Amino acid sequence: MIKIDQKRQKIIKLMLGGQVLPSSKIHQEIKTAGEDISPVTVKRILSEMAKIGLLEKSGAGRSTGYNISVKGRISAEVDAKEYCSTEPDKRLGLKQYNFKLLENIPKDIFSPEELKVLHEATAEYQKRTEDLSPAIEKKELERLIIELSWKSSKIEGNTYTLLDTEKLILENKEAPGHDRKEALMILNHKEAFNYVRQQAGTFKTLTRKNLEELHAILVKGLSVELGLRKRPVGVLGSIYRPLDNVQQILEAVEALSRAVAKMADPHAKALMAILGLSYIQPFEDGNKRTSRLLANAILLAYGRAPLSYRSVDENEYREAVLVFYELNSLMPFKKIFISQCEFAAKNYAVK
Incomplete structure (x- = not known):
């Protein structure tokens, strides 16, 4: 992924609404924003951006227009907190599933600088x-499972504390005053992580079968219908509406499998899996939980550190995912993902 300067980022931001704009309109918007720039310079920049794939050019002569491409969307620098502070119906994001996204996403979604950070984290993890010894390995595994089960569940609204979670997983003692389903959600995470750790090799290829098996473990006992959903779902606080046709959902899962397969780096595969699955929402419930465990399955399959998300702020996580839903920008979530990869490499020794 190339680094994009602020001038081009401003143009990308103008285009995120998805409309085709002539260079004159783009120039006008830039001028209105307070930047002194000539129409000729704007045309040159737009032409360059189209040439490197950040924009799509259509028409000719006075009818020439520009629209944002998938590459442009995923590269958009977005302040997730600021974007999400606007009421959903006043946001400029996409309301429907973007059929171009998974099919056209580039294989290199990390910059060289980001890859350097990830490779250094992997080296540290491999050394750790x-x-x-078997005793240390057992303790490390327990700690990761507890912290992953706690935080992944907390992201979904579970009210167990970390200490409650530890007691539940190690002693099978449920916290008083909590819904039984909260305990089940946490225990399902434990079972799911053990499953992906044992079956990690099978997750080098993402299939409907391994996806549905993982989902079934995570929602066991939670009154969630298994298999690809057959009914529409909404996303709380978002204008985005996922696909509601089971055949299209299946095709989207297949597109995600191809997108993950073409990624050049294991971390890119994991990042694509977690965001892509969350975006498709193939199941009635439990999609984001499944995406986090799926990403860990991929990381383990390639000898990378699995993530606990322990240090993640839940609101920042949700906001970053929502930005991907509505704008298809990878950037806010990618920062969280890289940070968690570094955290995992320094804090866990589970393989």
Whole structure:
């Protein structure tokens, strides 16, 4: 992924609404925003952006227009908190599933600088996991499972504390005053992580079968229908409406599998899986939980550190995912993902 300067980022931001704009309109908007720039310069920049794939050019002569491409969308620098502070119906995002997104996403979604950080994290993780005694390996596994189960559940609104979660997983003691389903959600995470750890090799290829098996473990006992959903779902606080046709959902899952397969780096595969599955929402419930465990399955399959999300702010996580839903920008969530990869490499020794 190339680094995009602020001038081009401003143009990308103008285009996120999805409309085709002539260079004159783009120039006018830039001038209105207070930047002194000539029409000729704007035309040159737009032409360059189209050439490197950030924009799509249509028409000719005075009818020439520009629209944002998938590459442009995923590269958009967006302040997720600021974007989400606007009421949903006043936001400029996409309301429907973008059929171009998964089919056209580039294989390199990390910059060289980001890859360097991830490779250094992997080296640290591999060093930490060398020559572990069985006792330490068991303790490390328990700690990761507890912290992952707690935070992943908390992101979904579970009210168990970390200490409650520890007691539940290690002693099978439920916290008083909590809904039984909260305990089940946490225990399902434990079972799901053990499953993906044991079956990690099978997740080098994303299939409907391994996806549905993982989902079934995570929603066991929670009154969630298994298999691809057959009814529409909405997203709380978002204008985005996922696909509501089971055949299209299946095709989207297949498109996600292809997108994950073409990614050049294991971390890119995991990032694509977590955001892509959340975006498709193929199941009645439990999609984001499944996406987090799926990403860990991929990371483990390629010898990378699994993530607990322990240090993640839940609101920042939700906002970053929502930006991907509505604008298709990877940037806010990618920052969270890289940070969690670094955190995992420094804090866990589970392989």
